[in-house]
Amino acid sequence: xxxxxxxxIAVMGLLEERPRHPYDIAFxxxxxxxxxxxxxxxxxLYHVVDRLQRLGWVEPTRTGREGRRPERxxxxxxxxxxxxxxxxxxxxxxxxxxxxxxxxAGLTFVHQLPPEEAAALLRRxxxxxxxxxxxxxxxxQRLQEKGLTRLALLEAEMVQDWRCxxxxxxxxxxxEIESGRVTWSLGPxxxxxxxxxxxxxxxxxxxxxx
Numbered sequence: 001x002x003x004x005x006x007x008x009i010a011v012m013g014l015l016e017e018r019p020r021h022p023y024d025i026a027f028x029x030x031x032x033x034x035x036x037x038x039x040x041x042x043x044x045l046y047h048v049v050d051r052l053q054r055l056g057w058v059e060p061t062r063t064g065r066e067g068r069r070p071e072r073x074x075x076x077x078x079x080x081x082x083x084x085x086x087x088x089x090x091x092x093x094x095x096x097x098x099x100x101x102x103x104x105a106g107l108t109f110v111h112q113l114p115p116e117e118a119a120a121l122l123r124r125x126x127x128x129x130x131x132x133x134x135x136x137x138x139x140x141q142r143l144q145e146k147g148l149t150r151l152a153l154l155e156a157e158m159v160q161d162w163r164c165x166x167x168x169x170x171x172x173x174x175x176e177i178e179s180g181r182v183t184w185s186l187g188p189x190x191x192x193x194x195x196x197x198x199x200x201x202x203x204x205x206x207x208x209x210x
Contacts, residue, residue: 002055004088006038008048008210012057012077012085019061021072022049032148033139037155049075051210057081103166115177115184122174129167136160 004012014025022045029035052058059078063071077085103125110118137160140153150157176182 002084002210004084004210007040007044008052009085009088009092010034010038010040011045011048011052012081013089015058015075015077016082016085019074019076021074022046023072025049032143032152033136033156036136037159048210052081055081055210057084111184111186115182119174119177122170122177126167126170126174129163129170133160133163133167136163 010029011025014020014028020028022042026040026042026045029038029040034040049058053060053075057078058075058081060073061076062074110121113121136156140156143153144150173182177184
């Protein structure tokens with residue numbers, strides 16, 4: 001089954017609100033700060049709209065012109081697209097999946113840095129996370145002044161809580177490294193020996209994501 005990725009979810013969700021042209025979708029995502037959580041570029045967005053149309057999940061309804069701007073095609077979600085969107089939406093909300101993090105990859109090998117540097121880097125990350133939290137608090141206030149409710153910003157609230165947790169975690173681990181509570185050694189071995197044939201074993205196939 002064709003999987004729907006984050007940008008396609010945003011496209012279909014905004015088209016569910018009302019028919020729009022792609023530029024309007026991009027503008028709304030930026031206005032609501034959705035591009036802080038969903039990677040957005042106009043090229044990728046137009047590609048997603050084209051793919052959704054080929055699948056029969058969105059369809060052009062008319063062309064519209066605003067002032068002297070060129071005509072733009074306005075799209076709406078089809079009945080099949082609505083069913084697929086809601087199916088994927090339920091899955092995304094209810095089912096946790098493995099998500100790969102660059103931060104976690106860095107932590108895996110942080111022992112290859114001097115402990116003093118590792119602690120300093122964690123403290124720097126905490127500082128930057130707190131800067132992001134302050135910026136978002138300002139943006140949230142402005143969005144709420146424009147009439148957006150808490151329900152419209154739930155994903156941002158979750159990300160903000162995660163930033164807060166991660167900042168506190170970084171400071172705690174930095175303090176434990178500095179105090180010596182975190183031993184700067186992996187243990188008696190470099191790691192487990194891989195079983196024979198492990199390198200040849202292919203990773204499980206993943207479903208294509210739009």
